[in-house]
Amino acid sequence: MLLHLGALVVAVAVLAPLGWSALASISSQADLVARPFRWWPTAFTFDRYAEILTGVGGVGETFRAAMLNSTIVAVATVVIAIIVGVLGAYAFARLRFRFRRPTLMVFLVSYMLPQVALLIPLYLILSTFGLLDTRLGLVVVNCSLVIPFTLWILSNYFVTIPQELEEAARVDGTTRMGALFRIVLPAARPGIFAAIMFSFLLAWDEFMYALIFTSSDAAKTVPVAISEFAGRYTTDFGLVAAGGLIAAIPPVLIAVIFQRYVVSGMASGAVKG
Amino acid sequence: MAFWLLLPAAVAVFGVVLYPILRTLFISFFHVDSALATDTPFVGLENYGTAVTDPGFWAAMGRTLYFTVVSTAIELVIGLGLAGLLNAKLRARWLFRAIVVIPWALPTIVNAAMWKGVFNAQYGSLNGVLTTLGITDHYVAWLGDPFLALNMVILADAWKTIPLVAFFLLAGLTTIPGELYEAAKVDRASWPRIFRSVVLPMLVPSISIVLVLRTVEAFKVFDIVYAMTRGGPANGTQTIAFYAYIKAFSDQDFGVGSALSFLIVLAILAITTLYLRLLRRSEMSLL
Numbered sequence: 001m002l003l004h005l006g007a008l009v010v011a012v013a014v015l016a017p018l019g020w021s022a023l024a025s026i027s028s029q030a031d032l033v034a035r036p037f038r039w040w041p042t043a044f045t046f047d048r049y050a051e052i053l054t055g056v057g058g059v060g061e062t063f064r065a066a067m068l069n070s071t072i073v074a075v076a077t078v079v080i081a082i083i084v085g086v087l088g089a090y091a092f093a094r095l096r097f098r099f100r101r102p103t104l105m106v107f108l109v110s111y112m113l114p115q116v117a118l119l120i121p122l123y124l125i126l127s128t129f130g131l132l133d134t135r136l137g138l139v140v141v142n143c144s145l146v147i148p149f150t151l152w153i154l155s156n157y158f159v160t161i162p163q164e165l166e167e168a169a170r171v172d173g174t175t176r177m178g179a180l181f182r183i184v185l186p187a188a189r190p191g192i193f194a195a196i197m198f199s200f201l202l203a204w205d206e207f208m209y210a211l212i213f214t215s216s217d218a219a220k221t222v223p224v225a226i227s228e229f230a231g232r233y234t235t236d237f238g239l240v241a242a243g244g245l246i247a248a249i250p251p252v253l254i255a256v257i258f259q260r261y262v263v264s265g266m267a268s269g270a271v272k273g
Numbered sequence: 274m275a276f277w278l279l280l281p282a283a284v285a286v287f288g289v290v291l292y293p294i295l296r297t298l299f300i301s302f303f304h305v306d307s308a309l310a311t312d313t314p315f316v317g318l319e320n321y322g323t324a325v326t327d328p329g330f331w332a333a334m335g336r337t338l339y340f341t342v343v344s345t346a347i348e349l350v351i352g353l354g355l356a357g358l359l360n361a362k363l364r365a366r367w368l369f370r371a372i373v374v375i376p377w378a379l380p381t382i383v384n385a386a387m388w389k390g391v392f393n394a395q396y397g398s399l400n401g402v403l404t405t406l407g408i409t410d411h412y413v414a415w416l417g418d419p420f421l422a423l424n425m426v427i428l429a430d431a432w433k434t435i436p437l438v439a440f441f442l443l444a445g446l447t448t449i450p451g452e453l454y455e456a457a458k459v460d461r462a463s464w465p466r467i468f469r470s471v472v473l474p475m476l477v478p479s480i481s482i483v484l485v486l487r488t489v490e491a492f493k494v495f496d497i498v499y500a501m502t503r504g505g506p507a508n509g510t511q512t513i514a515f516y517a518y519i520k521a522f523s524d525q526d527f528g529v530g531s532a533l534s535f536l537i538v539l540a541i542l543a544i545t546t547l548y549l550r551l552l553r554r555s556e557m558s559l560l
Contacts, residue, residue, distance in 0.1 A: 003361045010355060011372050017432070018375070020398045021387050035412075037401025084281040091278035103279065105549060110290040112545045114493040116514045117534035120300060120527055121293035144289030147282050176274070205380045207496040212522075223382035227500045230386040237390040244383040255378030256371045266444040 025049070025242035032238055048242040059229065063243055065217035066225035071250070073135050073221060074203040077142040081199050082192065084143075085150030090180050092151070093158035094166075104155070111148035115208045126213055133219050141209045146199045153198065153265060157191025158184060194265030197258040204251045222247040294538065301531035313528075320532035324520075330533070332508065333516035340427055340512055341491035345484060347431045352438030352483070353476075359443045377436040385500035388429035392416050419509020422502055426510050430497050434490075438483055445479030446472070478551065485548040489541055513537055 023041060024032055025048055031041035052063050091097070092104055122141060123132070131137030165187065166179045174182065185192070207223040214220045226247055230240045255262070301320050303313045324330055355373065363369055376384070391399050392415035400412040416422045449472065457467045495514045498504055504511040504519065511519070514537060521530020 003358060003363060006354075006358050007361075007363055007369050010358060011369065013432075014372050014376055014436075017387055017391050017398075021390065024390065024398075033396045037398070037405050039405075080285075084285060087278045088282040091275040095275040095278075097275035100275075103283075106291070107282070107286060108549070109542065109545055110286050112489050112541050112548075113290060113294060114514055114534065114537050114541060116493075116495060116517050116521075117297050117531075117538050118290065118293040119518075119534075120521060120531060121296035122289065124296075125289075125293070140285075141289055143285045147285050151282055201378060205382075207382055207499075211499075223380055223496075226380075226382050226386055230382075230389060230500060231503075237393065237396060240386050241390065244380075244386050248379050248383050251380060252375055252378045255374045259367075259371055259374050262374060262440050263444045263447065266441045 021241040022245060024238045025245060027238060029236065029238065048236075048239045049246075051239070052243055052246065059239065059243075062217055062220070062225055062228075063222075063246075066220050066222045067247070069135055069138075069214075069217075069219055070204060070222040070247075073138045073142060073219075074200055074250075076135075076139045077146055077203040078196055078199050080139070080143050081146040081150045081203075082195060084147050085154050085195060086180075086185070086192075088147075088151045089154035089158050090184065092155040094163070107148045107151055111145075111152070115145075119208070119212055122209070123212060132213055133215050135219050137213055138206075138210060138219060138221065141213065142203050142206055145206065146202050149202065150195045150199055153195045154188070154191055157188050157194075161187045190261055190264050193258055194261040197254055197261060198265055200254055201251050297531045297538075298535055300527060301535050303528055305527040305531075307525055307527075316528065320528040321536070323529050324532045324536065329508070329511075329516065330513075333511050333513045336423060336509075336511060337491055337494075337513040339423070340494065341488050343424075344427045344431050344434070344491065345487045347427070348435050348438045348487060349480065349483065351431075351435050352442055355435060355439035356442035356446055359439060360446050373436045373439065375436075376433045377440070379433060381433070381496045382500045384429060384433045385497045388425070388432070389416070389501050392425050392429075416502055417506060419505075419507045422506060423510050426497060426501055429501065430494070434487075438487075441483060442476060442479050445476050449475045478554070481551050482548070485544055485551060489544050489548075492537055492541055492544075 026044050026046060027038075027041035028043040028045050031038050031043060052060050054060065088107075092100065126132045126137045126141075129137075131140065161184055166183045169179050169183050170176070205223065206221070207227070210219075210221040210224045211227070214224060226240065226243055229243055233239050302315060302317060304316045304320070305313045359366075359370060359373065379387075391397050394400070394412055394414035394417060397412075397415065399415065400409070403409040404412065415425050453471050453475075454467065457471050462470070491512070493514050494512050495518065498510050498512060498515045502510040504515050513533075517530055517533035517537060520533055521527050524530075
């Protein structure tokens, strides 16, 4: 009973600010700024959603371009980071080679480094290759954030898979690569789901690189667009809330759907998500 | 074989992380006052001297320390309780876990924008709720006072991070064998006692990892500060990473900005060494 009460309190603490933002996004401006505070708006408006989703020029166009950019950048980052991560993790989990431990540590440390310390050189590198304000440039820098993470989480998962399965297959003449794809990967499915979820969230959330390395609708991502709205439309919180809620849908849906992999991912990850 | 398997990861990470970090170290020894500067004299350690003799640096370090201690304490205490709730045999446990996961999945910038709205001095719902309930009699500018604003940013950050900490501790809780609880119950141990002598010792590895990782995160915190307060008011929410960013990009002093960034890197490396030692002591078979 007490536990259920506690759970209820937590649920309210989580849902209250979200619920108010959702209400604000459909409240009339008069209701939003009314004093005394109105718990429930007297008039509803869906104009802000209409503006964001269908409006020509200005806010709507920027927002839709940003959603498309974010989707492309995040999906590309996840695909690359998972493939590269699977190959590298297999090496760490199964092969013995010189400098194995130092190499693993370098990857782990690189994940800890602050983005602010990489901004100036990365800006120069991207500009040399003509990758400033492009989605490709963002995919490259995001991969450097996400790959150490997938590498770590997948390595930890692969070592938990019994080696005998693989050895049996290799006695039957399967190559190492064959064993990786036919034995290890299917057995590691929960770990891979966890890695996909965590890396999508990381990529979708990335802000600092996108802020500095993009300047137009050609590559600007959703976090940058939202932060611009929040800076520019300080009086119309409803518009910021509407954009923010739409921007939150992809990661929140993925996290809720893959929720049961969160704990196993944390257990094998030991790194922030 | 291992070489070829690791090559793609190495190219991505070394090219985009290690090479730039060395270049930042390099820039920190030169005087660079514009992105296009051609005249960049070598100044040795002067930028580091300039950085650490600036009172702004120590103020930012102080705020970072405050941020670390307060947010980690809140997150650990509430996170432990929440981990227990997540582990409990609740009805509709799936639904409860799904709700708790939401703040963690919410993009940092969206979280920041949402709390900026909640704390707003004119229309924010926090003011609305507090005055309606009669707790305060006037609207407070939550982000208008430097120290209050820092605490509000910490609160907004904690709201998003507590679920992460809780799920991480839950992962540790699930490794505690059921027999331990059974044995404690046979001994008629009280719940606080079970917590102190069974749960807490088993959670020590997870808790220490959380402590280290959250400290590293506090040194890196940037996004939420940028979106909520831009470091203001009166630099009250400028943590060290934000301070380094301002030095490099607003003040266009890339040499000092790089020196500052590299000092953050050194601090993080020191903390990470501790982290690696903790990982090796826990049962991570990889290291």
